[in-house]
Amino acid sequence: MSVIFLLIIFSLLLAIGFLLAFIWSVRDGQFEDDYTPSVRILFEDENTAPKESTKEDV
């Protein structure tokens, strides 16, 4: 039963690791724009190869 001490230590370390990852992501600016990604996921991938006709250089 005393193995539970070891387990607690490991689980805490793991959890703290995730917390640090969270802090890293916030600092990196992942949560700055929380609206546009919600629109972006609705776009579909498609084959957008340019048409055969003359493609003007804009």
Place this chain on the structure above:
Amino acid sequence: MENQIVTEQLVKCYHCGDECKDTVIIKDDLNFCCEGCRLVYEILNENNLCRYYQMNEKPGISPGRPSHQEQFAYLDQPEILSGMLQFSEGGTQAVQLFIPQIHCSSCIWLLEHLNKLQEGIIRSRVDFVKRSLLIYFKEQDTSLRKVVELLASLGYMPVLQMDLLESGKVPAKSKEEIYKIGIAGFCFGNIMLFSFPEYFSLNSFQEPGFNHVFNYVNLGLSLPVFFYCSKGFFRTALNGLKQRFLNIDVPIALGILVMFLRSIVEIVWGYGSGYLDTMAGLVFFMLIGRSFQNKTYQTLSFERNYKSFFPVAVLCRREGREVGVQVSDLKKGDRILIRNEELIPADALLVKGNACIDYSFVTGESRLINKQAGELIYAGGKHKGGIIELEIVKAVSQSYLTQLWNQDAFNSEKLSDKFQQLVNRISHYFTIVLVLIALAGLSWWYYHADPAKAWNAFTAVLIIACPCALAISSPFTLGNVLRIFGRKKFYLKNASTIEKLANADTLVFDKTGTLTRNKQVDVNFSGIALSALQTIHLASLLRQSAHPISKQLFDYLAVEGKVPVAGFQEITGKGIKGVVDGVEWVMGSAEFLGLEDTEIDQLTTRTYLRVNGNLLGFFSLGNKYRDGLRSMIDHFKSKNYRMVVLTGDNEGEESRLRDLFGANTHLRFRQSPADKLQAVQELQQQGSNVLMIGDGLNDAGALRQSDIGISISDDVNNFSPACDAILDAGSFRLLPSFLKAARASKEIILISFCVAILYNIVGLWFALQGTLSPVFAAILMPLSSITIISLTTGLSGWASRRIA
């Protein structure tokens, strides 16, 4: 009432949705309003990007004037480049551009697929809320100039100034908020996990050292919560105490402190395992509640800036024509025409005309400032005089206008914010009552010789009582209602206006422009016919004024040419005069021209015309009342609203109005602006709570005097800062529903107060008996907050759903 439905076959542009008025350009069986739109379509079509049109209807923006070759040449200069580029390394460059035209998902889609349209662009990313675009491109294959030219050709002209991204939010602050929530949540979850043995009383199965280990781990986890995450609460509470004011954070801070100390005592002395889970939970949920509140305000301001309807329109010169454009659709470089008494909606340069600007809206001083061509005029000023032409320099900021509106010099009454006061008073008494109850519990148990239970009860009371629900019910309800109203084109100044709406018991209506429609009016002229030249002169005179009658006559005359008018004067509600080509023109009511009102025509308004001293005749305008007016009036009668109609017009309409309003309504004719103001004052002296609706032009004083003034907007720029709300003419018939919803929101707030108090009573019941278990406390508080939030949001949404 007549209901004329005129259907025309409108041809709309496939790209931008504008009407194709004169020229229709057809390509691939699709209609376009101009070459620019067609070009954009072709570009997209050739590059297989027509998905742009599938995601939204008519998502495009007309690119406007085609850019000259050299318009963006300056972007090739290295000094400019270094100022604008975000990043330049190893052949890759990045720039962040502010593009205010971004307004839908199609825009996002297209702007993130720019790499399909230009070789050198690597990738691009949109931030919709900030309206910004971050583009990475290869220095070799393209340049900033080419990128900007591409954007301009698509209709997404960026605003190119050094520091332009609207800094509404402070990113650093919101990051700290996220950190706090993240850490609090982390600790809360883990503390609860490590409290499982305690919850399920597994202590007997373990070695004696175990619960100590768990307790100290919990203590360790609670440290960041207490010292970092709760910083905000302690700071606000201390500030409040310094000013001898018990704000809402004081009981919260007190609860956190007591829980922490009691838990330390219990753990270190071995009495128990403390209330650390409750403490962490409280902090976590309070932080979420605050963040949610802030988000609601941000969403609200976002909506009010970009989605909600600031129903002010200005005359804009587009493609050689003068059209009415919503203030929110104005861009930098647009040429706008401002008439007498109209508001300058954005910072602009004076191009033509003499401007006399009244900045009382902004500074509080009513001094008229003269401006010459080439000078900059700031947003918020009101122009007095003949028509002027301006070029917009900075995009319209609805938030700035709303801000001005709220802090304008007319805002002398602070006591209108009753709800905020109520909350403050409640939080003040809440703490005092709470401490008294806690002391009562303490002394009670001491008296019954149970000191352990005494301290138990004392601290439990301080822990369980939560004022948070009280604090959030009002802003959530009002914020939700404000948002819903805005969607329905009823734009309120701020949240406390809702309460004013609910309190009104007397409705005062202006007639011209409020009860009657501004468009599609029958006009007839009796008298000496005007020559073509005279018609042009008359139109030029009428053009200077923003009065509904001037507009109606101008539309009726429908001439293209115009000549300058000197010495233009408008006497509000009476008439206009000016000198055209050396001849004096006077136009207005019979009284204004010094005539006797001999025949009072039953159904029309007469406007007389005198040129160079000769009376030429008069225009008679048929009054068309707005749709839905009768049912609206009947509704108000059934709800026992008192109604009054004030009009500057003569008694010609009396029988018509009597027919609509009934015998009990007070009708007053020939009211000058001062008369209207007096009428409102009289009503108030009789104890009425007055709601007034007018067009804001000739009843500004009365609007300001009323307890709540609503300015009705019919595609015009007659926004008067004296009003508390702007209502779009199309939503006029929804007025009964709006008032109903306002009253309902008052009830909703009271209901949520009661629910919050109920929760507190339940909690106190257990706390005073000393039987408050940690689990119970941990569940009760978040439960109360969540209940209040869902209750207020749900009920206010339901009450407003009936606004059809």
